[in-house]
Amino acid sequence: MTTTSSPEEPIQALQAASELLRALASPVRLGIVSELSGGSKHVHELVTALGVSQPLVSQHLRVLRSSRIVAARRHAREIEYSLSDNHVAHIVLDAIRHAQE
Structure with a gap:
């Protein structure tokens, strides 16, 4: 059984995919997702793993949070970050593997 869809639905899906890829379009953001x-990790763990400054990691986390790729949970004075959806991890990890071939 096939369903019919309006012409707007594929365009909306393509727009959403484009926005997702735009939010990921940075080596630091790809590293964070990876x-x-x-x-889950704290900011200081991401700073150490990526070898970039804390302000830079925080700036990129804001982009990922606003795109709903990353979620944040406060624990006392620290914020723990995690992926909102593991599908994004597959996209990023596949892209990294593809680039290494």
Whole structure:
């Protein structure tokens, strides 16, 4: 059984995919998603893993949070970041593997 869809639905899906890819279009953001694919992390852990400054990591986390790729949970004075959806990790990890071929 096939369903019919309006012409707007595929365009909306393409627009949403484009926005997702735009939010990921940074080596630091790809690195953050790659690191979070192994589980939740605090900012200082991401800074150490990526070898970039804390302000830079925080700036990129804001982009990922506003795109709903990353979620944040406060624990006392620290914020723990995790992926909102593991599908994004597959996209990023596949892209990294493809680039290494």
